[in-house]
Amino acid sequence: MSSKKSESELLRGGQVEAFSLWDLPSFDTASHQVALERDDAEPESETEGEDSLAEVEEEIEEVKPFTVEELEQIRQEAYNDGFSTGEKDGFHAGQLKAQQEARTALEARLAELEKLMTQLMSPMQAQDEQIEDMLLHMLKAMLREVLQREMSTDQTQVLQVLRGALKTLPVGAGNIRIYLNPADFDAIKALRERHEETWRLLEDDSLMAGGCRVETEHSQVDATLETRMQQLIAQLYEERQEQRAHPPEADISITPSEKGEEARDGGDHESA
Numbered sequence: 001m002s003s004k005k006s007e008s009e010l011l012r013g014g015q016v017e018a019f020s021l022w023d024l025p026s027f028d029t030a031s032h033q034v035a036l037e038r039d040d041a042e043p044e045s046e047t048e049g050e051d052s053l054a055e056v057e058e059e060i061e062e063v064k065p066f067t068v069e070e071l072e073q074i075r076q077e078a079y080n081d082g083f084s085t086g087e088k089d090g091f092h093a094g095q096l097k098a099q100q101e102a103r104t105a106l107e108a109r110l111a112e113l114e115k116l117m118t119q120l121m122s123p124m125q126a127q128d129e130q131i132e133d134m135l136l137h138m139l140k141a142m143l144r145e146v147l148q149r150e151m152s153t154d155q156t157q158v159l160q161v162l163r164g165a166l167k168t169l170p171v172g173a174g175n176i177r178i179y180l181n182p183a184d185f186d187a188i189k190a191l192r193e194r195h196e197e198t199w200r201l202l203e204d205d206s207l208m209a210g211g212c213r214v215e216t217e218h219s220q221v222d223a224t225l226e227t228r229m230q231q232l233i234a235q236l237y238e239e240r241q242e243q244r245a246h247p248p249e250a251d252i253s254i255t256p257s258e259k260g261e262e263a264r265d266g267g268d269h270e271s272a
Contacts, residue, residue: 132240140233144208147225151184151210158184158210159191165214165223173216177202181209188212 151157162178169176180188182203192199207213211224 155187165221179213183209
């Protein structure tokens, strides 16, 4: 074999371009399969990207700007909603203000009316008190006359009064002195003699017939009619003072009741 090749077998640089590189085939099955799958997946990724881009462009095309009519309609609806809400709030506030002003004016009028009623009733109240005092004095005088007449016609009354007074004395009391009206002297003297008592009888013209006053060294019993009358009159005075301190309720009230105010306020809130 000759070490030199013929010139016909040599390739020039310009002739090399007509040929391409050739690699040896790979005998690795897994590497060959991965390469095939990668080659197959690349066209799908390109297809999905093209589809997503098309969808975005389609959505952008679908969003259209509002027209003048649509903007005017939106503005009018917002205005109507705001006007309706403001009208309701303003009406409610005006109603509450009117109620408060009316209540204030009514309270002022009622205060004036109550003052006028007090001025009208004060003279009548003073007149009633004067009439009550006169009636008590008349009652006291009438009671005195009635008792004197009853005691003068029935002298046994003074004996009952004396027995009651003696029972209130301590047991064993001595030196008993009995003050009585001269008209009752004989009746009490007879009682003393009948019971053989040692009472000392003393006449007193200032005492009303039918009563007496019993005294001992350490005690005293007032059984006079004057004292019993004063106790009765004092009881009547106490009852009258109690009625003045706690007068009965008026038949007509000029002050609005709390229930009426609550009912009216509740109705106003419901109507609002």
